[in-house]
Amino acid sequence: MTKILLPLPTEGFDPTEVAIPWKILTEAAHDVQFATPEGSVGSVDDRMLNGTDLGIWKRVLRARGDAVEAYHTMVATEAFKKPHTYAALKATMFDGLLLPGGHDKRVREYLESEILQRLVVDFFKAKKAVGAICHGVVVLARSKIPETGKSVLEGYKTTALLKKQETLAYTMTRLYLGDYYLTYPGMTVEGEVRDALEDQSDFIEGPSPMCRDSPEKMKHGFSLTDRNYVSARWPGDAYNFSNAFEALLSSGSEK
Numbered sequence: 001m002t003k004i005l006l007p008l009p010t011e012g013f014d015p016t017e018v019a020i021p022w023k024i025l026t027e028a029a030h031d032v033q034f035a036t037p038e039g040s041v042g043s044v045d046d047r048m049l050n051g052t053d054l055g056i057w058k059r060v061l062r063a064r065g066d067a068v069e070a071y072h073t074m075v076a077t078e079a080f081k082k083p084h085t086y087a088a089l090k091a092t093m094f095d096g097l098l099l100p101g102g103h104d105k106r107v108r109e110y111l112e113s114e115i116l117q118r119l120v121v122d123f124f125k126a127k128k129a130v131g132a133i134c135h136g137v138v139v140l141a142r143s144k145i146p147e148t149g150k151s152v153l154e155g156y157k158t159t160a161l162l163k164k165q166e167t168l169a170y171t172m173t174r175l176y177l178g179d180y181y182l183t184y185p186g187m188t189v190e191g192e193v194r195d196a197l198e199d200q201s202d203f204i205e206g207p208s209p210m211c212r213d214s215p216e217k218m219k220h221g222f223s224l225t226d227r228n229y230v231s232a233r234w235p236g237d238a239y240n241f242s243n244a245f246e247a248l249l250s251s252g253s254e255k
Contacts, residue, residue: 101134
């Protein structure tokens, strides 16, 4: 059975970007295991799960019903209840790595973890399957190869949360949520990821992210596969992304 590592912050992960990949991968008979900084059970961003304080934008911004259902099934599993600690992780323990997102400022411990960054480097060196969606791509941008001092993303094509998506969500909600949608005020995900690339043409925006995808409407989503690496932009790409990552696992990491 293929073992997949899905690291989480202690608090604030996005429900869709965790639960939909978990659902698709476990249904395909992959063993998905979780990790948090200290091995405590991860806590979701309640605002994204339940639409708390989202006002008129609740229906647009919160997790959709299928993701909420998958989330509640996931959190009842033994794997979710008994995560690894970051410190216990080794790339040799797993066949693939999936990095979800979350924009709540509590996810910074995950985005800034040097342990995870070193682990990412080991996965890339071993050419094992790596998937990252939304803010998860920031972890890769910050993962530097010791021999070169450059990001593992150098030479790869990638996508990530787009600047126009991040600033739009902030603009829509700033009157009552402040800078909640800006994980790092003054810096965007797209900007940081672009800075890590060898060539700016390696950042691919994809089609306009207007609608969320679903099993019936896969073309609404977008993901990008480059060799052992799959990336996507936001929860609206979750099905496309998850299926692309599962296909990579099933075909062997390196293409």
